[in-house]
Amino acid sequence: MTEPLDRLAAHAAESHAVVVGGGMAGLAAALEFAKVGLRVTVLEAGDRLGGVLRSAEVGGFTLDVGAESYATRGGTVRALVDELGLGDAVTTPNPAGAWVAGLPGGLAAPLPRGGVLGIPANPWSPEVRRIIGRRGVWRAFVDRIRPPLTIGHERSLGTLVRSRMGERVLDRLVAPVTGGVYSARPDDIDVDIAAPGLNAALTRTGSLSGAVADLTAGRTAAPGSAVEGIVGGMGRLVDALVSRLADLDVELRTGADVAELRRGAAEPGDGAEGWSVVLSDGTVLAAGAVLVALPEAAARRVLAPHVPDLDPEAGESPVVEVVTLVVDAPDLDRHPRGSGVLVVPGARAAKALTHSTAKWSWLAEQADPGVHVVRVSFGAQGEEPATAGLDDTDAARLALAEASALLGVPLQPAHLRAARRERYTQSQPGAFIGRAERTGEARDAIRAVAGIGAAGAWLSGTGLAQVVPDAQHEADRLRSALLWSGGTPL
Ligand SMILES: Cc1cc2nc3c(=O)[nH]c(=O)nc-3n(C[C@H](O)[C@H](O)[C@H](O)COP(=O)(O)OP(=O)(O)OC[C@H]3O[C@@H](n4cnc5c(N)ncnc54)[C@H](O)[C@@H]3O)c2cc1C
Structure with a gap:
């Protein structure tokens, strides 16, 4: 081995990556660090790992009480x-699919299939009529005879549905879906993020219901809806991940409430570079790289003192x-x-x-x-x-x-x-209007600071299908920077 490679190997063996937060983002990131042989510590404030992936015993069943x-x-x-x-x-x-309840007269009915975010492809179908009534169907049909939007395209899902198909489609079909999926009102949802291609299909087909039919043609399930x-229970994924991390000698500390990050090594003589992670009990850990995988409010609080352009305040969650x-x-x-x-x-x-x-x-x-x-x-x-x-x-x-x-x-x-x-x-959903810009800015600001990174639902979007790959990617970015820092500890 040549001398620089020897130095690199020695550096890799000594490098310490600290992951703050033991939810799925933190655990997935820790695995990426550990796979290349880095020394890894996960610090979790609670008494168990997994975060929102929570399993519990209820009435004799062991089941998911969070993500399922x-x-x-x-x-x-x-x-x-x-x-x-x-x-x-x-x-x-x-x-079998879901139903919608809370209809006038306290009624409930099966949610029509084949829609996009509850917007129906065919307002005349009996399943749709059962929910929005004759008046609602006629109003929804106006969409077919109105000219499509001509100036730009509509960003707010609520405004789009209300103007094209009326209040009943909005309130009885779309709002229950956005409430269930995003915990948000349709007015706050960005059409282009929640239903990519819908605006373009509207221009192409001339109506919103036509756009939905166009997007769903030949599909058995709405895009992205297969789970x-x-x-x-999903709790088994956490158990398996924790056991793999333990096999890879990752140190997993629960009850480790991280209070702040400080620039510079923990001990005099460890070098001026790197980071110190300070727990609320006063313990200090030295790290070459720190990946912050906390919920938004905690993440911003810990990162903001070192990330000049990061707003310390989280939005409403x-x-x-x-x-x-x-x-x-x-x-x-x-x-x-x-x-x-x-x-x-x-x-x-x-x-x-x-x-x-x-x-x-x-x-x-x-x-x-x-x-x-x-x-x-x-x-x-x-x-x-x-x-x-x-x-x-x-x-x-x-x-x-x-x-x-x-x-x-x-x-x-x-x-x-x-x-x-x-x-x-919960984190504000990624499809919330303005959210992508705000998290994009946060990401850029964090990535401008050497040796720290961040992951988690607040940055990636809330589903595990977003949280996991994003955390892996961020860990990969940090570990490359750590390993290729010229063989000199960061
Ligand atoms: C009720 C519910 C159901 C869901 N269902 C699904 C589903 O079915 N499918 C799906 O894909 N997604 C689902 N989600 C979303 C998904 O589960 C989450 O977005 C994801 O698990 C978040 O992971 P995370 O690691 O970013 O955050 P978290 O799981 O919140 O992890 C963050 C961790 O940081 C720890 N922490 C906080 N402060 C500190 C500190 N100061 N020091 C150290 N540690 C700290 C916390 O204790 C926590 O363990 C659901 C979400 C909720 C709320």
Whole structure:
């Protein structure tokens, strides 16, 4: 080996990468660092790893109480699942589809298939008419006879749908979908990010419903909507990742609350370069590179003192609460609302419901006859969860009442076997208008500073199909900079 390569090898062996935050972004990044033999430490403030990928025992089931699936788009999460030996456990949800509830008169109906973000291709179809009524259908039909937009194109999904197809399509079909997928109102969603190609297809076909038909022609599922899960729950992905990291000698510290970063090495004599990571208990770790994989508010707070152009303030982030219920309810055996229910915003306290034992066969197979698992979600952008001020017992009671109404079956407190409530602060969705510009600026500002990087849902967009490849990419960028810094520790 030539001398520079010897130096490089020695440098690689000594280099220390510290990952701050032990959610999926942090763990995926840590694996990338560890694969090339770097010394890696993951610092997680909580008492468990995985972040929003949270698994818990509820009423005798071990199940996901946070993220429960991943989009197959891009193939990166699936590749990770395979790499970690979980390929045989991959499963797909029941294709029964979801319903929409909170329609006038308290009615519910199956969400029509073949749309884009709830926008129908054919307003005259009986499934659409059942939801928006005759008046809504005629208003939606106006879209076919109006000239397409001529000046530029419409950025706000809400404005686009309202102007072309009317309030009923917007409120009863599109808003429940954006509430369920993005925890956001259609007015705040950027059409070009949420439905790429829709504006162009509108110009091409002359109508919004025509554009939807054009985009969905020949497709069995909406683009990007195909998802997979893991038998036993997504928590297994975290367990497998943690065990692989341990095999690669990655140090995984929980209860390690990172308070700040400082420039320069921790100990005198370690050299003036690099970074020091300071925990709230005063512990200091020296690092050649630091990858910050924290939620937005914490990430901005830690990074801003060293990243001149980074705004220290995070935007408003939706808070959601998910109440998982295990109920004795044989009426649910017939899956009365498919795999779950989306709700017309404002119509009810709950935002959405997943009938987990209808959606995932592996879970149904574990259940005694007549026993079901249901997840009820509360809260959205700009809207506190209705459960927020309640104690756990009252939150479970409210979730049970909502589940009863949304599923159209009587559910009394006597039916409730167990309940568990989780609270999450979500990242603003990547499709939020203006969000891409803001995160793009943050990224550029962070990348201008040597030896630090950042990943996580606030930068990549919220789905695991975005979080995982983005974190891998950021780790790759940092590790290259670390290794090729001329054999001199950064
Ligand atoms: C209820 C819910 C359901 C979801 N369902 C799905 C789904 O089905 N499919 C899908 O693709 N996506 C889903 N998502 C989105 C996806 O799960 C998340 O976007 C993703 O897991 C976020 O990963 P992350 O690593 O960026 O952040 P997090 O998981 O939030 O990880 C950040 C970590 O940093 C830690 N931390 C915070 N402060 C500090 C500190 N000072 N020092 C050290 N550590 C700290 C936190 O404790 C946490 O563990 C869901 C999200 C929610 C909220």
